[in-house]
Amino acid sequence: MPGTVLLLAASPLGRGRLVDAASVLPVLAAVPPAVLSGSDTANVVELADPLEPQAVLTRLRAAAAAPGPLTVYVTGQLHLDRRQRLPHLALARTTASTMRYTALPWHWFRDELRLRPAGATTLILDLHADAETWQTLCAPRPAGPPPLDCGRDNAVYGRVAPPPSRRGVAAPAYMKAVATILRSGWRPPEEDLHQQALARIAPESAGTDLVLVQRGPVPGDPHAAVTAAVRSGRHADADALAARLEQAASLAHGPASEEALHWTEVRADLAMLAGDAARSCGAWMAVATARLAAGQAPDAPAVEAAVDRAHHQWGRVGDPVRARELGAALAELRGRVPGRREGALDHVHRQLRQLQTQG
Numbered sequence: 001m002p003g004t005v006l007l008l009a010a011s012p013l014g015r016g017r018l019v020d021a022a023s024v025l026p027v028l029a030a031v032p033p034a035v036l037s038g039s040d041t042a043n044v045v046e047l048a049d050p051l052e053p054q055a056v057l058t059r060l061r062a063a064a065a066a067p068g069p070l071t072v073y074v075t076g077q078l079h080l081d082r083r084q085r086l087p088h089l090a091l092a093r094t095t096a097s098t099m100r101y102t103a104l105p106w107h108w109f110r111d112e113l114r115l116r117p118a119g120a121t122t123l124i125l126d127l128h129a130d131a132e133t134w135q136t137l138c139a140p141r142p143a144g145p146p147p148l149d150c151g152r153d154n155a156v157y158g159r160v161a162p163p164p165s166r167r168g169v170a171a172p173a174y175m176k177a178v179a180t181i182l183r184s185g186w187r188p189p190e191e192d193l194h195q196q197a198l199a200r201i202a203p204e205s206a207g208t209d210l211v212l213v214q215r216g217p218v219p220g221d222p223h224a225a226v227t228a229a230v231r232s233g234r235h236a237d238a239d240a241l242a243a244r245l246e247q248a249a250s251l252a253h254g255p256a257s258e259e260a261l262h263w264t265e266v267r268a269d270l271a272m273l274a275g276d277a278a279r280s281c282g283a284w285m286a287v288a289t290a291r292l293a294a295g296q297a298p299d300a301p302a303v304e305a306a307v308d309r310a311h312h313q314w315g316r317v318g319d320p321v322r323a324r325e326l327g328a329a330l331a332e333l334r335g336r337v338p339g340r341r342e343g344a345l346d347h348v349h350r351q352l353r354q355l356q357t358q359g
Contacts, residue, residue: 003039003069007046010076019128021075024172027179049092053104068236075172078129117237118153119244125158126175156214157194173201235274256294277316284310307337320358
């Protein structure tokens with residue numbers, strides 16, 4: 001199941017513009033959708049300087065209802081409405097007097113994302129605030145949800161910058177740094193991505209930005225939550241949660257740790273249960289390769305088991321092109337890990353020769 005990416009860049013068209021939000025969209029659009037999402041494939045929805053808050057709400061609601069992981073990139077500027085003093089994301093037609101009708105209330109993000117499974121949603125934010133909103137965001141607050149509450153189960157990374165010191169329009173430097181990093185074709189773990197982007201803009205921000213980090217609560221019993229999602233047919237949600245746990249374990253213990261590899265193995269099983277043999281095969285090969293790179297012996301039980309399972313899933317891949325691609329990698333891996341079944345490597349070579357005759 002593909003992931004979903006929502007790219008939202010908005011700022012007023014008139015004198016109230018603080019940041020040229022839409023200037024980041026060409027850079028983000030140059031990033032492959034799968035890298036933007038962190039999933040195998042992704043559907044991307046782009047909103048450039050939208051006019052109506054209801055139109056944005058419709059797209060946000062559709063993205064929130066989509067299965068699989070959701071990543072929301074938001075670039076723009078924040079203001080408080082005059083009546084309730086709540087933060088709003090300014091849109092193209094927003095003015096100070098029309099804030100409540102032409103801007104997007106920030107709590108709509110929380111409201112629309114609240115029913116998504118824990119760990120399946122990430123927001124990456126690059127926001128500028130006017131002077132009044134900046135003071136409100138920086139003021140001491142009692143315990144409770146943050147002023148830019150996006151829901152406790154969602155991960156949030158980014159920054160809020162103060163209004164420009166001189167008259168003029170600021171650039172979305174943080175989001176451009178994120179996009180530049182992702183254009184390499186590799187998506188680091190979200191917290192690493194966030195820290196790398198902050199390091200790139202450090203000379204410009206001079207420590208004045210309000211840094212946003214919310215890692216999201218995973219369920220108290222994550223295995224039970226994954227199992228419940230599978231039993232209800234929500235395979236994409238189960239994989240998104242397992243991916244989140246895999247990333248958290250990788251950050252805490254290292255990508256080759258048993259904690260991280262456990263969740264990679266879970267994801268391989270989840271792909272099998274979802275009927276995606278190719279993804280399952282690839283995941284099991286990744287586990288075996290990581291264990292070998294960490295110094296585990298080719299005849300270690302965990303290494304042999306991973307290669308055996310990759311081999312089994314490879315035999316279930318129906319697409320000849322994908323089977324050939326995976327088979328070449330499996331043959332190389334089988335050369336290092338022959339396993340306990342005699343003739344396993346020969347079997348891979350025979351199947352590959354047969355696949356060469358298929359379309």
